[in-house]
Amino acid sequence: GAVVSQHPSWVICKSGTSVKIECRSLDFQATTMFWYRQFPKQSLMLMATSNEGSKATYEQGVEKDKFLINHASLTLSTLTVTSAHPEDSSFYICSARRAGVQETQYFGPGTRLLVL
Amino acid sequence: QKEVEQNSGPLSVPEGAIASLNCTYSDRGSQSFFWYRQYSGKSPELIMFIYSNGDKEDGRFTAQLNKASQYVSLLIRDSQPSDSATYLCAVNVGFQKLVFGTGTRLLVSP
Numbered sequence: 001g002a003v004v005s006q007h008p009s010w011v012i013c014k015s016g017t018s019v020k021i022e023c024r025s026l027d028f029q030a031t032t033m034f035w036y037r038q039f040p041k042q043s044l045m046l047m048a049t050s051n052e053g054s055k056a057t058y059e060q061g062v063e064k065d066k067f068l069i070n071h072a073s074l075t076l077s078t079l080t081v082t083s084a085h086p087e088d089s090s091f092y093i094c095s096a097r098r099a100g101v102q103e104t105q106y107f108g109p110g111t112r113l114l115v116l
Numbered sequence: 117q118k119e120v121e122q123n124s125g126p127l128s129v130p131e132g133a134i135a136s137l138n139c140t141y142s143d144r145g146s147q148s149f150f151w152y153r154q155y156s157g158k159s160p161e162l163i164m165f166i167y168s169n170g171d172k173e174d175g176r177f178t179a180q181l182n183k184a185s186q187y188v189s190l191l192i193r194d195s196q197p198s199d200s201a202t203y204l205c206a207v208n209v210g211f212q213k214l215v216f217g218t219g220t221r222l223l224v225s226p
Contacts, residue, residue, distance in 0.1 A: 032212055043218040093159045097212065105214055110159040
């Protein structure tokens with residue numbers, strides 16, 4: 001168990017448009033989901049922590065009005081990149097923490113975003 | 117000082133050898149420690165977690181934790197070319213968050 005899916009896996013969009021990425025825990029309930037960004041040859045950078053039914057907690061330097069996070073259910077969190085620009089091009093990865101199982105995070109397959 | 121430090125590598129080992137990957141962390145309050153494997157272009161995959169001092173074995177993998185020295189390691193026995201990847205050490209900070217090291221790139225040559 002502990003399967004996390006992301007959709008879409010690839011997205012190419014024009015500068016100024018908004019892109020929504022979905023993260024789903026398929027076989028367990030996730031009270032907490034996390035959104036990371038990874039640039040080439042760099043490590044994972046946590047963007048925000050998303051708790052079901054409450055507002056997301058954003059890391060320092062991450063614009064909450066640009067990266068909108070919604071965690072409407074125990075199995076679904078969405079990240080919307082609003083007014084995307086080329087510098088937002090990156091690998092976006094979500095993870096889900098299994099309820100009741102300490103801090104173990106299971107990662108989705110990631111979404112590659114290319115903004116032209 | 118970075119919260120989680122790893123040597124970036126690459127660490128090169130021949131097939132069949134033991135690969136030893138190391139990680140140090142700065143937060144003495146950390147209680148949970150994780151090793152993830154990340155193949156190029158893919159997302160991280162959980163290999164092992166360890167909470168208590170000492171060794172924890174799972175197949176060819178052994179995680180070692182020394183809280184007094186703030187040190188956690190991962191040993192891979194009988195290394196295979198398919199083990200070639202970047203290995204990320206992660207440590208809990210506070211209640212929910214994990215902080216990741218920059219990863220060690222492992223190359224296993226046939």
